[in-house]
Amino acid sequence: MRGGIPRSPGRIFAWGMAGLVMLWLTAPVLVLLPLSFSGRRSFRFPPDTWSLRWYENFFTDSTWHASLLTSLKVGLLSTAASMILGTMAAFALHKLYFSGKAFVTGFLLAPMIFPGVVSAIAIFGVYLTWHISGTLTGFVAAHTVLSLPFVIVSVRSALRIFDWELEKAAASLGASPFETFRLVTLPLILPGVLIGGLFAFVISFDEVVVSLFLQTPFVRTLPVQMYLSVTESIDPTVAAASTIIVIVTVASILISMLFWQKRKTSDA
Amino acid sequence: MHNPSQSGASLEISDLSKAYGSFKALDAVSLTARQGEFLSLLGPSGSGKTTTLNMIAGFTSPTSGEIRVDGREISTLPPYRRDIGIVFQHYALFPHLTAAQNIAFPLQRRGMPRRDVAVRVAEALEMVKLDGYGDRYPRQLSGGQQQRVAFARAVVFKPKLLLMDEPLGALDKKLREDLQGEIRRIHRSLGITFVFVTHDQEEALALSDRIAVFNHGRIEQIGTSRELYETPATEFVARFIGEANIFSGTLVRGDAGLALDTPVGLLPVETRLPAGRQASLVVRPERLEIGKAPHAGSDPHVPATVRDVVYLGSNRRIEIVFDDGRTGIIRGSGRGTDVGAGERIDIRWSIADGYVVPFSSSQTGDGHGS
Amino acid sequence: MLNDTRLRWLILFVPVAVLGVFFWYGVADSLWKSFASPEIGLQNYAAFLQSPAEMAVLRRTFLVSIGVTAVCLAFGYPYAYLMTVTTARLRTLLMVVVLIPFWTSMMVRTYAWVALLQNNGPLDRVFKSLGIGGLALIGTPGAIMIGITQILMPFMIMSLYANMVRIDRRLLDAADSLGASPAVAFVKVFVPMTVPGVVAGCTLVFVLSLGFYLAPVLLGSPQHAMLSQLIVQQVSQLLDFGRAGAMAGVLLALALSVVALGAVLARPAIERGYGENT
Numbered sequence: 075m076r077g078g079i080p081r082s083p084g085r086i087f088a089w090g091m092a093g094l095v096m097l098w099l100t101a102p103v104l105v106l107l108p109l110s111f112s113g114r115r116s117f118r119f120p121p122d123t124w125s126l127r128w129y130e131n132f133f134t135d136s137t138w139h140a141s142l143l144t145s146l147k148v149g150l151l152s153t154a155a156s157m158i159l160g161t162m163a164a165f166a167l168h169k170l171y172f173s174g175k176a177f178v179t180g181f182l183l184a185p186m187i188f189p190g191v192v193s194a195i196a197i198f199g200v201y202l203t204w205h206i207s208g209t210l211t212g213f214v215a216a217h218t219v220l221s222l223p224f225v226i227v228s229v230r231s232a233l234r235i236f237d238w239e240l241e242k243a244a245a246s247l248g249a250s251p252f253e254t255f256r257l258v259t260l261p262l263i264l265p266g267v268l269i270g271g272l273f274a275f276v277i278s279f280d281e282v283v284v285s286l287f288l289q290t291p292f293v294r295t296l297p298v299q300m301y302l303s304v305t306e307s308i309d310p311t312v313a314a315a316s317t318i319i320v321i322v323t324v325a326s327i328l329i330s331m332l333f334w335q336k337r338k339t340s341d342a
Numbered sequence: 343m344h345n346p347s348q349s350g351a352s353l354e355i356s357d358l359s360k361a362y363g364s365f366k367a368l369d370a371v372s373l374t375a376r377q378g379e380f381l382s383l384l385g386p387s388g389s390g391k392t393t394t395l396n397m398i399a400g401f402t403s404p405t406s407g408e409i410r411v412d413g414r415e416i417s418t419l420p421p422y423r424r425d426i427g428i429v430f431q432h433y434a435l436f437p438h439l440t441a442a443q444n445i446a447f448p449l450q451r452r453g454m455p456r457r458d459v460a461v462r463v464a465e466a467l468e469m470v471k472l473d474g475y476g477d478r479y480p481r482q483l484s485g486g487q488q489q490r491v492a493f494a495r496a497v498v499f500k501p502k503l504l505l506m507d508e509p510l511g512a513l514d515k516k517l518r519e520d521l522q523g524e525i526r527r528i529h530r531s532l533g534i535t536f537v538f539v540t541h542d543q544e545e546a547l548a549l550s551d552r553i554a555v556f557n558h559g560r561i562e563q564i565g566t567s568r569e570l571y572e573t574p575a576t577e578f579v580a581r582f583i584g585e586a587n588i589f590s591g592t593l594v595r596g597d598a599g600l601a602l603d604t605p606v607g608l609l610p611v612e613t614r615l616p617a618g619r620q621a622s623l624v625v626r627p628e629r630l631e632i633g634k635a636p637h638a639g640s641d642p643h644v645p646a647t648v649r650d651v652v653y654l655g656s657n658r659r660i661e662i663v664f665d666d667g668r669t670g671i672i673r674g675s676g677r678g679t680d681v682g683a684g685e686r687i688d689i690r691w692s693i694a695d696g697y698v699v700p701f702s703s704s705q706t707g708d709g710h711g712s
Numbered sequence: 713m714l715n716d717t718r719l720r721w722l723i724l725f726v727p728v729a730v731l732g733v734f735f736w737y738g739v740a741d742s743l744w745k746s747f748a749s750p751e752i753g754l755q756n757y758a759a760f761l762q763s764p765a766e767m768a769v770l771r772r773t774f775l776v777s778i779g780v781t782a783v784c785l786a787f788g789y790p791y792a793y794l795m796t797v798t799t800a801r802l803r804t805l806l807m808v809v810v811l812i813p814f815w816t817s818m819m820v821r822t823y824a825w826v827a828l829l830q831n832n833g834p835l836d837r838v839f840k841s842l843g844i845g846g847l848a849l850i851g852t853p854g855a856i857m858i859g860i861t862q863i864l865m866p867f868m869i870m871s872l873y874a875n876m877v878r879i880d881r882r883l884l885d886a887a888d889s890l891g892a893s894p895a896v897a898f899v900k901v902f903v904p905m906t907v908p909g910v911v912a913g914c915t916l917v918f919v920l921s922l923g924f925y926l927a928p929v930l931l932g933s934p935q936h937a938m939l940s941q942l943i944v945q946q947v948s949q950l951l952d953f954g955r956a957g958a959m960a961g962v963l964l965a966l967a968l969s970v971v972a973l974g975a976v977l978a979r980p981a982i983e984r985g986y987g988e989n990t
């Protein structure tokens with residue numbers, strides 16, 4: 075029954091299904107790459123002529139590259155905010171014991187399972203009356219609350235394997251609680267905080283539904299710009315933008331992994 | 343480099359209690375450690391040693407009672423203001439810092455200039471014989487080396503009191519013995535007051551000036567190794583320290599004076615306890631003599647059967663079974679011990695070598711002997 | 713002082729307050745409006761539940777979500793199973809194929825389906841060349857399901873895998889040695905032990921697909937709208953927060969009851985000792 079080589083009919087069937095899944099999951103994204111180099115204003119696949127004009131358009135048309143800039147700004151700011159807030163929440167939840175802790179935990183984590191549209195109208199309704207809809211503040215606030223639960227989950231799992239005896243040791247050596255956190259606890263839970271941050275960035279960089287409500291022609295994130303483009307016209311710049319998004323996402327994952335590797339080897 | 347009388351603090355604990363709900367982890371414990379003394383807290387697992395240490399360190403707040411260091415009540419000070427060195431059972435070295443950075447940590451917290459820190463760290467590494475290992479991370483060090491770093495880190499800031507919670511518990515026997523020697527050496531050279539927690543009586547006997555024996559959140563006895571061995575206050579102490587042959591019964595006044603009425607016979611004793619009391623007689627294995635025929639004199643004696651003989655080089659350890667089924671131990675050398683398994687013998691001792699302790703019903707813990 | 717309990721409460725308070733103000737206040741506000749806008753009463757819920765067109769949308773949303781969940785389970789189960797039994801190298805391949813789309817923008821993936829499924833697009837032409845013309849998928853619930861399934865498949869596979877890796881394979885060998893055929897051992901021993909993973913994966917996928925917006929808008933059509941589109945329409949075109957709040961309230965209630973149902977369903981299996989899993 076072992077090994078990867080299909081022998082039984084059941085195994086052959088399973089590999090057949092898995093092959094379909096692999097195609098299903100990867101093929102669509104691979105299709106976009108050639109589309110972005112198309113020479114024509116069409117989604118014709120495969121393209122019959124090739125060019126870089128959609129990339130050129132992306133970087134010269136301000137609606138496109140401004141939205142990339144907004145996305146990066148919102149992504150970085152909301153990632154920073156949710157990393158700080160998420161670490162605080164996870165740390166306090168780990169250290170405090172009280173009845174109703176399950177409720178508070180649910181309060182902090184529930185946005186994770188909220189249907190996107192429900193979050194969107196909830197956020198839009200009040201941000202509108204506060205006049206922060208359509209502002210950078212509004213985007214950062216919305217993306218922060220949407221990614222916060224993921225950071226909390228990630229930091230909590232790091233805290234679960236943290237050796238609390240180390241905090242006692244630091245205190246016995248004269249470190250105040252704040253110094254203990256800065257010099258001992260934080261460096262050791264940093265992997266969890268960073269993974270949470272990576273989640274937060276990717277979530278923010280990917281978010282469409284809430285951003286669609288908050289957007290204005292002046293403050294608009296890249297996925298929103300793509301959405302509007304797809305619904306309004308045939309513009310292969312979307313394919314170029316997709317390729318750029320994939321590159322940014324893969325790059326942020328690779329950078330975190332390299333950072334990881336470096337930390338590991340510098341420790342060793 | 344130090345004047346021992348100045349670098350150690352005195353520790354006084356009075357009526358210290360800790361309750362977790364209705365469970366008393368520590369029940370009105372009082373003890374003192376003199377300046378520069380090596381005091382061990384010895385007891386079975388769960389007897390309250392760590393709880394005591396945690397309260398001295400400030401990690402746990404007492405339910406009641408007082409802790410004074412050099413006469414000053416410290417219960418209200420947070421742990422990081424107590425200036426007490428601690429060596430943790432699993433070392434608690436900071437895994438993201440090198441050995442040298444670990445040792446520098448307490449000095450930096452005290453705002454010591456960088457250059458002085460480097461000098462002190464080098465000295466400390468030398469003291470624990472780890473010169474040249476400063477750049478290693480904890481996981482690149484062996485258990486024994488980690489233990490040494492933890493020790494250096496706990497004393498480098500010259501605390502007046504050092505607490506150690508089973509610091510050698512995770513090491514193998516050979517390494518333990520080496521480190522025991524070093525701990526003694528460093529204790530003498532620094533003059534710091536040491537409070538050392540262990541559940542290993544041999545370790546406590548080898549290291550300590552005095553030992554406090556813990557059982558069920560109480561102290562059974564405090565004394566030197568010799569006092570505990572020769573004049574145990576309770577049957578628990580007698581069993582826990584060294585090996586013992588123990589006979590329990592009721593004190594009766596016979597023709598020739600006091601005797602203990604036990605299942606194996608009437609055993610003459612010397613004690614201040616009054617007749618009628620329940621009591622236990624403790625006789626150490628090396629005090630027993632072996633006779634081939636029943637003793638005719640007035641010394642206490644008991645018949646027994648040899649179960650096993652273990653040769654330990656210069657002496658041998660003989661396990662015996664009394665007629666009531668309880669077991670005992672003889673240690674000795676020479677002709678008298680030349681017996682074989684299954685042989686019927688008569689064991690005897692001088693009346694002064696028996697020590698009577700009051701009977702107590704709570705006898706738990708990993709006691710040794712009979 | 714971080715050790716000070718009061719300070720810990722403060723540290724907890726800040727994120728709770730931020731989430732309270734910037735998220736929960738809005739949720740409470742939209743639910744409140746569903747009962748109070750334009751006037752106090754249940755008219756928003758009544759209007760929703762009494763409109764045949766809107767109930768059809770609700771039914772469609774429900775059915776599409778069930779369909780997505782079923783397809784994810786049917787394809788994800790063998791995939792996750794293979795991940796637990798195959799060689800380390802193939803497992804890495806299977807894992808990477810699941811994780812890469814997981815990290816790739818949802819907008820990008822949905823847009824890719826737009827390009828693939830469009831009339832006269834690549835898939836359409838493949839079908840036409842095979843002689844099965846007129847199978848334009850775009851604009852149908854089928855296209856919506858294809859899009860959502862692709863995005864949610866990784867969630868199903870990871871939930872199943874997290875459960876399956878913990879199963880002690882020796883139990884299967886034991887069943888083998890007791891004379892059960894591999895197929896019988898698989899069905900009688902292995903499958904029951906994966907119930908917690910199946911429940912967790914199905915709950916997650918179902919709840920997430922209930923609220924999908926992008927795929928229905930870009931791959932579906934107004935005639936085949938899903939509830940999320942209806943809600944967005946109420947807000948962005950009619951600015952009717954009361955009606956939108958009522959629909960959101962129903963959607964949320966549906967999602968939460970599915971989560972609760974999942975928890976109840978998974979419990980007996982967990983109590984039998986098959987382990988709590990993600």
Ligand SMILES: Nc1ncnc2c1ncn2[C@@H]1O[C@H](COP(=O)(O)OP(=O)(O)O)[C@@H](O)[C@H]1O
Nearest residue numbers: 362366367385386387388389390391392393394
């Ligand atoms: N936080 C706590 N809550 C409840 N009981 C505890 C706690 N800490 C220790 N105890 C109990 O107190 C007793 C003494 O523990 P401890 O001081 O750790 O023993 P020792 O160090 O001698 O092995 C044990 O029975 C232990 O279970």
Ligand SMILES: [Mg+2]
Nearest residue numbers: 388391392393
């Ligand atoms: Mg202990």
